[in-house]
Amino acid sequence: MSLSDVFATARAESRAALIGYLPAGFPTVEGSKDHLRSMIESGCDLVEVGLPFSDPVMDGPTIQAAAEQALSAGFRVRDLFDVVAAVADAGGRAVVMTYWNPVLRYGVDAFARDLAAAGGLGIITPDLVPDEAEDWMAASAAHGLDRTFLVAPSSTEERIAMTARASSGFLYATAVMGVTGARDVVSSAAPALVARVREHTTLPVGVGLGVRSGAQAAEIAGFADGVIVGSAFVTAAGESDAAVRALAADLAQGVRSAVAPV
Amino acid sequence: MGQFTPTPHDPDARGHFGPWGGRFVPEALIAAVDELAAEYDKARLDPEFVNEFKRLLRDFAGRPSLLTEAPKFAEHAGTRVWLKREDLNHTGSHKINNVLGQALLTKRMGKQRVIAETGAGQHGVATATACALLGLDCVVYMGEVDTERQSLNVARMRLLGAEVIPVKSGSRTLKDAINEALRDWVANVDDTHYLLGTAAGPHPFPLLVRDFHRIIGIEAREQILEKAGRLPDAVVACVGGGSNAIGIFHGFIDDTDVRLVGVEPGGSGLDSGSHGATLTAGTPGSLHGAMSYVMQDEDGQITEAHSISAGLDYPGVGPEHSHLKDIGRAEYFPVTDAEAMEAFALLSRTEGIIPAIESSHALAGALKLGPSLGPDGLLVVNLSGRGDKDMDTAVKYFGLADGGQA
Numbered sequence A: 001m002s003l004s005d006v007f008a009t010a011r012a013e014s015r016a017a018l019i020g021y022l023p024a025g026f027p028t029v030e031g032s033k034d035h036l037r038s039m040i041e042s043g044c045d046l047v048e049v050g051l052p053f054s055d056p057v058m059d060g061p062t063i064q065a066a067a068e069q070a071l072s073a074g075f076r077v078r079d080l081f082d083v084v085a086a087v088a089d090a091g092g093r094a095v096v097m098t099y100w101n102p103v104l105r106y107g108v109d110a111f112a113r114d115l116a117a118a119g120g121l122g123i124i125t126p127d128l129v130p131d132e133a134e135d136w137m138a139a140s141a142a143h144g145l146d147r148t149f150l151v152a153p154s155s156t157e158e159r160i161a162m163t164a165r166a167s168s169g170f171l172y173a174t175a176v177m178g179v180t181g182a183r184d185v186v187s188s189a190a191p192a193l194v195a196r197v198r199e200h201t202t203l204p205v206g207v208g209l210g211v212r213s214g215a216q217a218a219e220i221a222g223f224a225d226g227v228i229v230g231s232a233f234v235t236a237a238g239e240s241d242a243a244v245r246a247l248a249a250d251l252a253q254g255v256r257s258a259v260a261p262v
Numbered sequence B: 001m002g003q004f005t006p007t008p009h010d011p012d013a014r015g016h017f018g019p020w021g022g023r024f025v026p027e028a029l030i031a032a033v034d035e036l037a038a039e040y041d042k043a044r045l046d047p048e049f050v051n052e053f054k055r056l057l058r059d060f061a062g063r064p065s066l067l068t069e070a071p072k073f074a075e076h077a078g079t080r081v082w083l084k085r086e087d088l089n090h091t092g093s094h095k096i097n098n099v100l101g102q103a104l105l106t107k108r109m110g111k112q113r114v115i116a117e118t119g120a121g122q123h124g125v126a127t128a129t130a131c132a133l134l135g136l137d138c139v140v141y142m143g144e145v146d147t148e149r150q151s152l153n154v155a156r157m158r159l160l161g162a163e164v165i166p167v168k169s170g171s172r173t174l175k176d177a178i179n180e181a182l183r184d185w186v187a188n189v190d191d192t193h194y195l196l197g198t199a200a201g202p203h204p205f206p207l208l209v210r211d212f213h214r215i216i217g218i219e220a221r222e223q224i225l226e227k228a229g230r231l232p233d234a235v236v237a238c239v240g241g242g243s244n245a246i247g248i249f250h251g252f253i254d255d256t257d258v259r260l261v262g263v264e265p266g267g268s269g270l271d272s273g274s275h276g277a278t279l280t281a282g283t284p285g286s287l288h289g290a291m292s293y294v295m296q297d298e299d300g301q302i303t304e305a306h307s308i309s310a311g312l313d314y315p316g317v318g319p320e321h322s323h324l325k326d327i328g329r330a331e332y333f334p335v336t337d338a339e340a341m342e343a344f345a346l347l348s349r350t351e352g353i354i355p356a357i358e359s360s361h362a363l364a365g366a367l368k369l370g371p372s373l374g375p376d377g378l379l380v381v382n383l384s385g386r387g388d389k390d391m392d393t394a395v396k397y398f399g400l401a402d403g404g405q406a
Ligand SMILES: Cc1ncc(COP(=O)(O)O)c(C=O)c1O
Pocket: B093, B094, B119, B120, B121, B122, B123, B197, B198, B199, B238, B239, B240, B241, B242, B243, B244, B245, B310, B311, B312, B356, B358, B359, B384, B385, B386
């Protein structure tokens, strides 16, 4: 199963894919495996396994605090592959979402090799743009991993086209100009951005930043191929596994009840 | 050569100095750094911009800054020492050079809001000052630890009309203040300029911050030729993010007989692990938007820097310094907190100049370097700032309040 299959399956069911994010090691390494498995069982088509990083400049307070907790509990990069393997062994699909420095430090090729061996499908790179990604292009090709780069409301047409060409699997559209964190309303910039992206590519487009409810998921499912939920899962994981399951179920319902964009 | 003349030492179009630099930032910020780069490319060739910048440096900041011989301090160094007096600039450090340049760029881009990070508070004060002068709104992020050890500067910023936001995440120092400023910038990039205070960050910051500080080296070179009749054997500067150092280095970069010496914060000593000597002890990595040497563990987690000097307490460094180190054009070594404080007291007592603790690292470096040059040798030390802001630290360190003597 590859990333394109994930989106093809959802498309065949006339719905958007649900993509849930949780940092590995939060609240503990074993705890994150349990929650990620619950997310899969309760309706996530794909999980993004976050790599906790000391300086998460793209993240708001919720994910910052989760990363800090994981790191102070002793999380190590090698634990990431263990968590990804646990998801894959449970029949789930996982990509990694990581700031670039830990990958650089591990060695780009070695990281790709070990992620592929663990059963991971690709990497989402919030602070790596294709302009600087020569090593990653080579390593991902060598190890059969997908590359998800991000586009933003501020991206020019030229950059959207370039970023889409460099990506595979799916493209990540950041719905708002800002950091991660649950928000009450879906950004008005998101549908316009997705429409611009579609001018340049047939790749599936996932929309993230700020989604936390089934109703919001339904709204995004009306114009995007994937709904990405991060901080809300982190908050739920801070409560209980039951909360994680309930959130996934609510969101899974949402991506199956798309409302047409206004 | 003018301050903005392109040189063979400029980075490539994407901001690379050899393998260093570039842009390791979220896509959401690319449009903003592209806009800034394009605006700077126009501004640096626009006589109106260049003249306005020069006018502010002269009539507001008080440039040119003096070059002062320090003969009694020099006795302790065993060689002749001249000080480039950036401490005499308005607001008390070199930081004003870069701030005035970027504030003018902010105006050109039609943005009304400025955000900045600050460690020692010198960059924050300079930014708040320029914003007051030019009528811009100003928000300064400052690590909570630094707001405590540099409380006087917090008060100065607030008096100047800036909002100071203490940053409570991570190590609560400069690195975390930069993280928070970047988060603000992503969310408000339409109307906000991030006025970065050192020669680090994504392209074009390392280039334009360096260029705004090139005036230090240009003046120093002319002044030393006039006063001493020759070029120095070495130019010495402290390195936090690297802006004062790169500014003075560039005046001498093509004088290959002049050694360029950067002095890093050695904290309690390199063996203690408690320091901020990024170039001496760091490894390649990406932090705050550029590839450079960084202090990190084997997992690529950024480690905390430690220095008695808030302005040097940073686990990263500007990419051009990584390049100059690699090609061997500049050399870098650390001095400890204790050595810096000794130099701090020595300059105060021998020359009647109280230096910033940051700059005291450069002075301590000169004391180490001097003996090898001998009495005919000649050093130019960049005295990047004045020490008024450091009185709290000095009072505690030397026990001055209890009748102690430095
Ligand atoms: C007086 C002074 N010197 C030096 C520095 C270090 O910065 P940089 O390495 O960018 O010159 C600072 C930073 O706050 C400073 O205030």
